[in-house]
Amino acid sequence: MTETNGSAFLSIDGLRKSYGGLEALRGVDLELQRGEFLCLFGPNGAGKSTLLKIIATLLRPSSGRVKVLDYDLDENPQEYRARLGMVSHQSFVYQDLTLLENLEFYAALYGVKDPRQRALALLEQVNLADRYDMPAGHLSRGMQQRLTIARALVNDPALLLLDEPYTGLDEHAAKVLRDQLQLLHDRKRTIIMVTHNLRRGMESATRLGILARGELVYLQEKSAVDHASFEELYFQHLEAV
Amino acid sequence: MNSLQQILFLLGKDLRIELRKKESLVSMAFFGALILVILNIAAGIGKQVDADAGAGILWVAIIFSSVLGLGRVFAREKENGCVAALLLSPISPGEIFIAKVLVNFCLMLLSQLVLVPVFYVLFGSNFSAGPIALVPILLLVNLGFSTTGTLISAISAGTRRNEVLLPILLFPLILPLTALAVKATAGALAARPLTELMDQLEPMIAFCLIFSAAGYLLFPFAIRED
Amino acid sequence: MTPLNRTTFLPALAALMIPLAIGMIFFYAPLERSMGIIQKIFYFHLSLAATAFLSFFVACISGIMYLLRRQRIWDARLAASVEIGVVLTTLVLISGSLWGRPIWNTWWTWDPRLTTSLILWFIFASCLILRSAVDEEGKRASYSAVMAIIGFVDVPIVFLSARLWRSIHPTVIRSEGIGLESSMLITLLVSIVAMLIFWAALFRLRCSQHLQENALRDLQQQLQH
Numbered sequence: 001m002t003e004t005n006g007s008a009f010l011s012i013d014g015l016r017k018s019y020g021g022l023e024a025l026r027g028v029d030l031e032l033q034r035g036e037f038l039c040l041f042g043p044n045g046a047g048k049s050t051l052l053k054i055i056a057t058l059l060r061p062s063s064g065r066v067k068v069l070d071y072d073l074d075e076n077p078q079e080y081r082a083r084l085g086m087v088s089h090q091s092f093v094y095q096d097l098t099l100l101e102n103l104e105f106y107a108a109l110y111g112v113k114d115p116r117q118r119a120l121a122l123l124e125q126v127n128l129a130d131r132y133d134m135p136a137g138h139l140s141r142g143m144q145q146r147l148t149i150a151r152a153l154v155n156d157p158a159l160l161l162l163d164e165p166y167t168g169l170d171e172h173a174a175k176v177l178r179d180q181l182q183l184l185h186d187r188k189r190t191i192i193m194v195t196h197n198l199r200r201g202m203e204s205a206t207r208l209g210i211l212a213r214g215e216l217v218y219l220q221e222k223s224a225v226d227h228a229s230f231e232e233l234y235f236q237h238l239e240a241v
Numbered sequence: 242m243n244s245l246q247q248i249l250f251l252l253g254k255d256l257r258i259e260l261r262k263k264e265s266l267v268s269m270a271f272f273g274a275l276i277l278v279i280l281n282i283a284a285g286i287g288k289q290v291d292a293d294a295g296a297g298i299l300w301v302a303i304i305f306s307s308v309l310g311l312g313r314v315f316a317r318e319k320e321n322g323c324v325a326a327l328l329l330s331p332i333s334p335g336e337i338f339i340a341k342v343l344v345n346f347c348l349m350l351l352s353q354l355v356l357v358p359v360f361y362v363l364f365g366s367n368f369s370a371g372p373i374a375l376v377p378i379l380l381l382v383n384l385g386f387s388t389t390g391t392l393i394s395a396i397s398a399g400t401r402r403n404e405v406l407l408p409i410l411l412f413p414l415i416l417p418l419t420a421l422a423v424k425a426t427a428g429a430l431a432a433r434p435l436t437e438l439m440d441q442l443e444p445m446i447a448f449c450l451i452f453s454a455a456g457y458l459l460f461p462f463a464i465r466e467d
Numbered sequence: 468m469t470p471l472n473r474t475t476f477l478p479a480l481a482a483l484m485i486p487l488a489i490g491m492i493f494f495y496a497p498l499e500r501s502m503g504i505i506q507k508i509f510y511f512h513l514s515l516a517a518t519a520f521l522s523f524f525v526a527c528i529s530g531i532m533y534l535l536r537r538q539r540i541w542d543a544r545l546a547a548s549v550e551i552g553v554v555l556t557t558l559v560l561i562s563g564s565l566w567g568r569p570i571w572n573t574w575w576t577w578d579p580r581l582t583t584s585l586i587l588w589f590i591f592a593s594c595l596i597l598r599s600a601v602d603e604e605g606k607r608a609s610y611s612a613v614m615a616i617i618g619f620v621d622v623p624i625v626f627l628s629a630r631l632w633r634s635i636h637p638t639v640i641r642s643e644g645i646g647l648e649s650s651m652l653i654t655l656l657v658s659i660v661a662m663l664i665f666w667a668a669l670f671r672l673r674c675s676q677h678l679q680e681n682a683l684r685d686l687q688q689q690l691q692h
Contacts, residue, residue: 020604021685056329059467060537082331090322096258108250109330151326392617396610400600409596410614413589414621417628444628455620459613462534467605 007069009034009190010055010159015064017050024050026214027064032207035188037181039205041196043238047214048194052161055192056086068159082110085157087165091148095137099128099147102136103154110155122150126176142170149177153184160184162193166200178204198231212237247332251340255314256347265310269352273306274359281363289367296426299360300419303353304386308408310348311390314341315398324464334461338391342456345387353379369432377435378425381442385418385449392456395463418448474675477668484661488514488654496654505569510655512562514662515555516584521666522552523591527619530612539681540674542608545615546598547673549591551666556588579629586625590618604681 012030016023024047032038042048053059055066057077066073071080093102103119112118123129126146131139136147145168152160165177181204184191194211195201202208208225210218210233218233259265280298284290290298318324327337357372357379390411397406425441435442492510499506525548533541563581564574575581594614601607647655 020681020688022688053466058325058328058465078331078333081329084329086329088322088325090325092322092326094254094258094317094323095320096262097254101254101257105250105254106326106330109247109327109332111247111331389617392613396597396613399606399610400597402600406597406600410593413586413593414617416586416589417621417625421628444624447627448624451620451624452617455617459534459616462609463613465609467537467609 008032009036010066010068012055012066013064015051015054015066016062017047017054017059018062023214025054025061028211028214028216030209030216030219032190032192034190035185036207037185037191037205038193038207038209039201040192040194040209040211041198041201041234042194042211043196043240046211048211049163051211052086052163052192052194055159056084056161057081082155083158085152085155085160087148087152087160087162089163089167091136091144092151093136093144093147096135098133098135099123099139100132102147103150106151107154112154118154122153125153125180126150127172141168142173145169145173146176149173149180153180157184158189160189160191162191162195164195165193166195166197174200198234202227202230210234210237212240244333244336248336248340248343251327251332251337252343252347255317255340255344258317259344259348265313265348266351269306269310269348270355272309273302273352273356276302276305277356277359277363290364292368292430293427295360295364295368295430296423298364299357299426300382300423302356302360303349303382304412304415304419305408306352306356307345307349307386307390308411310352311345311394311411312397312404312407314344314348314391315394316403319398325466328465334464335457337464338457338460341391341395342384342387342453345391346383349383349386350379353383368430370430374429374432374435375426377442378422378429378438378445381445381449382418382422385445385452386415388449388452388456389414389418392452392460392463395460399463418445421445421448474671477664477671481661481665481668484657484664488658488661491654491657496651497648499651502570505566508562508566510658511662512559512566513655514659515559515562517659518662518666519552519555519559519584519587521663522548522555522670523587523615523619523622525670526552526591526594526615530615533608533612534616539608539678542604542612543674543677543681544670545608545611546677547670549594549598549611549615550673551669553588553591553595555666556584556591559584560588577629579626582629583622583626587618587622590614590621594618604684 008031010030010032012028015025015028017025028047028051030038040048040051050059054061055068057073057080068080071077073080094105097105100116100119100123103122104115107115107118120129120132123132126149128143128146128150131143136144139147149165152162160181166174169177178200181191181193185204185206193201193205202222206222208218208220208222208230209216217237220230277298280301284294284298315324318327328334357375361368361372390407393411393414394407397403397410400406421441421444425438425445428438428441429435488510492507496507496510498504526545529541529545529548532538533545560581563584567576568574594611597614598607598611601610
């Protein structure tokens, strides 16, 4: 993505989303610069997944808008999606294809120049290179999660969205994820992670936020945050539900 | 990025899975052959079936067996949320639609490579035309069935009762196509030239065109979450 | 008008018009020469058919509007018109069948209009089954909108393909003019108008019921959270 001076990488204005009579998001405003790593915490049902899905163009907001650089998210989202990565609750991999075939397919879909080479390099990065021709369905859960992480990175995303990525992750996969996030962060990629795992979220983020009842109730640079009081604030919101 | 290439990648991926697991193809061919055998017995053992009844029997077997494969194509994408992954990727919903139509088209064609010979073995002694005469009709129905079926299977895969709803929603819509195909097939089996069948083939072409366009336009609404 | 008046106006009008139409059918319109009393069913048959077709047209338009606007009201209109349309088509098929038995000597024949009505009945009845199988409101609305649109798109093809069978259905309205006596024509028009008013009353009632159902479910959800 090309950098436009002065304006934010991503800006969200008055975002609302309701399902029937239920308001999942009630006016979220947010601005991120390129290279920032935002970690959003919040209790279940706070609207975290909905927010990520709207940023990912999987859902349309009821009102308000998301702006990422100069991309037109409503009319022509294809270009934007090509630069987007996402890790969700679901693995997004085909059980009957091998690891290599899975990654190669997605790399090809994203128009990566040499899909096979990209797939092999990613398998190397997540320590799965020796199992490249195993069907994804035969992998252990931890390995499948590493494959999921690799899958989200096939297009070297400029914006990576992670929805509860640490849920059910084993130690090895968690380390792989942390290392990959660090690598992306070092290369000035913008990351938004949603989690309720306080420790994992705090360790790599540059900004912290709390989403509760569909509103962004707290947003601060991590350097300016006092860990103990942040924790206390978070638990207050957890209990409020 | 070339959208034709993306369609081919998606088609290639689906066909690769299908050829590896063979679950749809085997069940389609097997079930279709089973229906043919049942109808052969139902028609009365040792009795000759004329072209009109034969055409109906062939299409009952094809339509009922094809619906099995159709249901799997989307159910597979729903496992592990792969539909969301496709919607997140630079491929547009319209291109997904085209790729899935082609997958279904190929599956139907491959299963017909088994069903049509079985049909001729069981019923064929009375027909004056060989299976080649059926090819244009088969191709047209495959196209019409795949476009309508892809749209409807995207809907039924989003509900809790995929297998039950798919035929209930799909069959009424393709009834005109099936009726035309039966009539055209009866003509073809009686060795009437293709030009005499245009009365049926023309509305079939219209059906394919209308449902291709409608499917392409409506498909995004059927697979998106909101 | 006050809200109460508005909701009761159409049903009240329908309650006046339908007996009037029945009265005219039996006491004003002359007895048809060859068919006799059986022909009287035709006034209702035709008005039912017209309103049934109107329902599916409204369903298709509501479907398009829902997909464009994503407003609940269009989903309520779609649901109401599909429901009414299925009921009316059922009545069309029954009344046609009752007429066909003495006149054509058969309950059923594959005439283009009969075939089209039957297939329409299947398509829109399946749309109702679909609605009952989806719990999420947004999904249910999008799916049934797609079905209503594609079902209506199917109509001309169904009719075209059914024409390949020989038609024995009487064609009342031809391009040269209308083949009816004037008193019969007036009776027919009154019946159609009565049925349209009845349709509008029913449509309005079902729409507001659907909207109230939604509002009630919203309240339930808000209470749970």
